[in-house]
Amino acid sequence: MLIRLAWNSLLSRRATVLLTLFTIALSTALLLGVQQIREQSRQNFMATVAGTDLIVGARSGPVQLLLYSLFHIGSATSNIRWNSHEALAADPRVDWTIPLSLGDSHRGYRVVGTHNSLFRHYRYADQRMLTFAKGGEFNDLFSVVLGAEVARKLGYHIGDPIVIAHGSGNTSFMQHKQMPFSVSGILEPTGTPLDRALLVSLEGLEAVHLGWRAGVPLPGLEVTPEQARQRNLTPREVTAVLVGLKSRLQTFHLQRELNSRRDEPLTAVLPGVALQELWQLVGVAENALLAVSGAALLIGLAGMLAVLLAGMQQRHHEIAVLRALGCAPFRIALLLLLESLLLTLGGILIGTLLLQAGLALLQTPLLERFGLLLSLGTLSPVQWQLCALILLLGLLSGLLPALMAWRMASARRLIRRN
């Protein structure tokens, strides 16, 4: 009976109620949305690499190794000798290796030298494989595979020639002009740093550096592509190696072995642990975002309180009527509490729908433009907790008008005049 009264009473104040509902819905959507971005960017971040058991690089800190090998940020202080990689690949415990060689760039995007093994063994997110939007893996010494963002931003298609630049700056004067690469494949968006990378074969990378010493081409030693194909293109060094093991149980054992090698100083890290460490640095900004949207929610609830309190002035009469009919003061207070509950509940519901609709609309552009993979569907446990918190806050702010109504109801006598 109270529900029906509360419902009708709210209906009779449609305009203000709708506005209140809208504010609560918006702030709910904002808060849940920020939480969604927090959770999923963390998830995406953690999903940068999956299925890789160890990342091996020259001796350095785990976070630094992670940054340059997977995120292509900064550069390695030193490299791994090729025969160390060979030895690692030949180790009976090792299932596969993906060598990575960094250092060159193309119009601001990093060029990564690697093997076709990358396309077969690299996994991200929930063990997803890399897939090609167009073309396929390396089929020539001078093949290049483009990340989704590179292809989209720079407008490249299969077969386009690409000249890579020496060094990682945006405008490098040292271009490997004599040996252009040709696009053999374009990857689907992944939400990982690979979207912003150009992948070439290690041998191709070696070829463009023929006749170079200490980062500059030596005069008179220019090599043509045809000559390059005749030479031994086994790389001398790689920057890092991703390692997959036959049995996970071997991970710690091999890691300790690599970290304590005497002949070459190496660092082997578990990607999950290093990602976790790095996230703690990045996560601070996201907490600030959550705080801001929390403030937005409080503003929304304050708006509801204002509407409810303003309404109280016009409800003396209604309360007196209910009193006269024998309605106990606490039930009148309950009625007011019920109204705040209905408002908050409605706001949360609409807010959630709003968020899902927004996500459905923005999912594709967000992934393509920002590499942010947001998935629709059920709320996460933390989001449920946030909903419960909003409901609780709504009820708490409903206590104030309820208390006012209770006091009014307790003090009122019969109405004589309007």
Added chain:
Amino acid sequence: MSPVLRLESLCFAWPGSEPVLQLDRLELKAGEHLFIQGPSGSGKTTLLNLITGLQPGYNGTLDVAGQALAGLSSRALDRLRADHIGLLFQQFNLLPYLNLIDNVCLPCKLSRERRDAATRSGGSVEQEAERLLTRLQLDPALFRQRRVAELSIGQQQRVAAARALIGGPTLIIADEPTSALDAVTRDHFMRLLFEELEQSDSTLLMVSHDPSLAPHFPRQLHLGDTVSC
């Protein structure tokens, strides 16, 4: 059978002031309608507040529907009011956001006794509400379509009468119910009210300063000539 209303040497005064109300003896039996007349300030409102249990703190005896009000908790007073008293005010006493039927049914939602009585009499609470509204000559087309705020004052007062009557409360208290109505509407209203009262066992206690209502009532009481207690 105990009287519907019984009061003896009832006296009420605000702390530190002269008594505003003094009554030696008054008894109302079931079906006995009483008209209380008196000028402003004669204690009419106070009497109604006392009888409805909304104003505590009096001297003397006051029994409503066989229960002594002095001994009841505020919860029990609310209960008594919901179960046994139908109230009819001057005006503006309907919930503006409900339709006619919902307004009339309201007492039955607050009291099981009146809900049962209304169901016995009309088949269901809503049917009884429709019956009463029809008896009070309201257009059935209005029952669900309109909110009461859109009705004329005369119509609103008839809806309020139906609300006071539903579920056959022991005592109906009407506080200047006709003061906002013109003479023709007023007489029409009174006639309909009495017709319906004859069908039920309810007792009507009406308070007004308007002496022209007096002829409708067999019993009358004048307030104003007070004696000290």
